[in-house]
Amino acid sequence: MKSYKGYLIDLDGTMYRGTEPIPEAGSFVRKLASKGIPYLFVTNNSSATPADVAKKLQSMDVPCKESHVLTTSLSAATYLSNRPVKQSAYVIGENGLRKAIETAGIVEEQENPGFVVIGMDRSVTYQKLANACLAVRNGAHFVSTNADVALPSERGFLPGNGALTSVISISTGTEPVFIGKPETIMIEQAVEMLGLKPEETVVVGDNYDTDIKAGINAGLDTIHVGTGVTLTEELDEKPIAPTYAISSLCEWDM
Amino acid sequence: MKSYKGYLIDLDGTMYRGTEPIPEAGSFVRKLASKGIPYLFVTNNSSATPADVAKKLQSMDVPCKESHVLTTSLSAATYLSNRPVKQSAYVIGENGLRKAIETAGIVEEQENPGFVVIGMDRSVTYQKLANACLAVRNGAHFVSTNADVALPSERGFLPGNGALTSVISISTGTEPVFIGKPETIMIEQAVEMLGLKPEETVVVGDNYDTDIKAGINAGLDTIHVGTGVTLTEELDEKPIAPTYAISSLCEWDM
Structure with a gap:
């Protein structure tokens, strides 16, 4: 070894x-x-913040600080920050993604954003997906935290972010950059x-x-x-x- | 000719x-x-009822009765009726589809339906898509009114039913029967x-x-x-x- x-x-x-x-x-x-x-x-996992992950691991006696955690959301925010593109994003996602985008200094914008970023969103609606499609057709760079198609739950396998992402990629004909x-x-x-x-x-x-x-x-x-x-x-x-x-x-x- | x-x-x-x-x-x-x-x-168009379509055409001086209209929703309901499968469906869709399913005597059921039927739904949510994925994984026959990926609107091209359908097909690995x-x-x-x-x-x-x-x-x-x-x-x-x-x-x- x-x-x-x-x-x-x-x-x-x-x-x-x-x-x-x-x-x-x-x-x-x-x-x-x-x-x-x-x-x-x-x-x-794009939904959890590093603090959420650290807390969960600590409760299981696994030594972990926030600085030990790299989520796809954090990674996506860094990816956006490093691109020479207007630093605004239309965001579909949960707390982990929103916080990461905000912390990176990227402004949320619906009409004419530099990026469309999608992560797992259990509150996704047709309107959110429609806004994302319009922005991608309008030239926004399309980024998705990960391509996982199914998410295990107590009820069985639910749609994962890769499946939600497909609405935008199939409708616009534009493939995203996957981060995870x-x-x-x-x-x-x-x-x-x-x-x-x-x-x-x-x-x-x-x-x-x-x-x-x-x-x-x-x-x-x-x-x-x-x-x-x-x-x-x-x-x-x-x-x-x-x-x-x-x-x-x-x-x-x- | x-x-x-x-x-x-x-x-x-x-x-x-x-x-x-x-x-x-x-x-x-x-x-x-x-x-x-x-x-x-x-x-x-799976959203409109035959009555909606007839009214619109009549207003344009095109002779049309309800009986002159076959929508993908009506066609989907007939398709379901003719299958030797439990006559219940989990439905994602708008008025045109819901009325067609109801008129065909097919009961709406979430937990263990014979079919999952999806048509255009501008009120679609994660919960609806999750319920559909669970039912398809549980063996429900998967039917989609049509595969159109984009829908023209005043705002631009919005996601069509084919794009919404992809959430379920990609997440479950099961392709639907497309009607339209x-x-x-x-x-x-x-x-x-x-x-x-x-x-x-x-x-x-x-x-x-x-x-x-x-x-x-x-x-x-x-x-x-x-x-x-x-x-x-x-x-x-x-x-x-x-x-x-x-x-x-x-x-x-x-």
């Missing part, structure tokens, strides 16, 4: 399952902390935030199609953990294997 | 443009009526309603990708009229030409 200088860690399926902690997650992260190895939690995993934008930002090189950093996650693919796409090594979406035995069918596959985080020696 | 025993006529771009009548439309339909040639207006043009279901029902054979009936419309394709797909002759979406000169690029192409309905001798 290679010794990595930084860890990018997924949340759901890796640190917890829904509201249920994964017991070995806490000792894994505490070990990183005690060895002084930097880590970031990188999540496709498996795309590379959030991962590249995370590596930069740690001040490391891609080859010094490793992605840890349970979902092959988001976590592991994002690592592979961004040129990072990857650790697949079999506690979530993708079962360890399903990895054999994948075109590119993760660098390591473990059944539980307690198997990992850092 | 062949003498047809029945006409299936499109509305927007053929009889009127938005709220503006196309002057030659009235005399075209009055000629059909005076010669005793049966006709039906077949429309992808360019699919054949509504056209086949219209031919049957007239009591004619496909080769005795002709489709008249302005939109190659919906009207003309629907006629071609259902094995009917087609008349393209250059008063709407598809310009006459664009027909040269199409793989299959309409049977006839005219610039205005006044050119047609029946």
Whole structure:
């Protein structure tokens, strides 16, 4: 096992399952902390703020400050800030996205915004989607926090942000820039935030199609953990294997 | 020019443009009526009831009774009635669809419906889309009135029912049965309603990708009229030409 200088860690399926902690997650992260190895939690969840995530992990005895969290919303706001485009956005999304956009100094604007940004929004309406379509047809840069099509809930799988995004992309014929995993934008930002090189950093996650693919796409090594979406035995069918596959985080020696 | 025993006529771009009548439309339909040639207006508009459509055409001096109108909503309700599936539906749609479903004796049901039916709904919400996804994942037959991705409005192109439908199809991985043009279901029902054979009936419309394709797909002759979406000169690029192409309905001798 290679010794990595930084860890990018997924949340759901890796640190917890829904509201249920994964017991070995806490000792894994505490070990990183005690060895002084930097880590970031990188999540496709655009609804939660870093404070929400930190609070949830702390309640599960996983050491986490706000500064340890990179959500797709935070990453999207940084992406917008770095573009030479009018710094205003029509936003469809929840608290995590709105706060991130506001904190980045990007103004919300409906009529003629520089960007349309969409994240998960359980209060989405036809009017919001129509406003977004008009702005994209009018030339706004179209950004979506992530392409996840389904969201697990107690009721079953509900539409995810990727499914909501499709209304705008299909209606306008314009594909968005997706920020989250498996795309590379959030991962590249995370590596930069740690001040490391891609080859010094490793992605840890349970979902092959988001976590592991994002690592592979961004040129990072990857650790697949079999506690979530993708079962360890399903990895054999994948075109590119993760660098390591473990059944539980307690198997990992850092 | 062949003498047809029945006409299936499109509305927007053929009889009127938005709220503006196309002057030659009235005399075209009055000629059909005076010669005793049966006709039906077949429309992808799922929001209007046949009474709404008849009233609008009458106001433009186009002879039309409710019985002359086949909307995708009416056609969808007939399609559902003829399926050996539990006669209940979770409905996303406006007045035209709700009335058609109710009139066909199909009960609205959220939890475990036989069908999920979606038509244009300018009051669509995340909750409605979530309920539809759960029902489709639970085995409900998935039906959509039409695949139009954009809807012209005074503000510009707004998302059409095809774009709303994509939330459910992309999230669940289940493609719907589309009822309207360019699919054949509504056209086949219209031919049957007239009591004619496909080769005795002709489709008249302005939109190659919906009207003309629907006629071609259902094995009917087609008349393209250059008063709407598809310009006459664009027909040269199409793989299959309409049977006839005219610039205005006044050119047609029946």
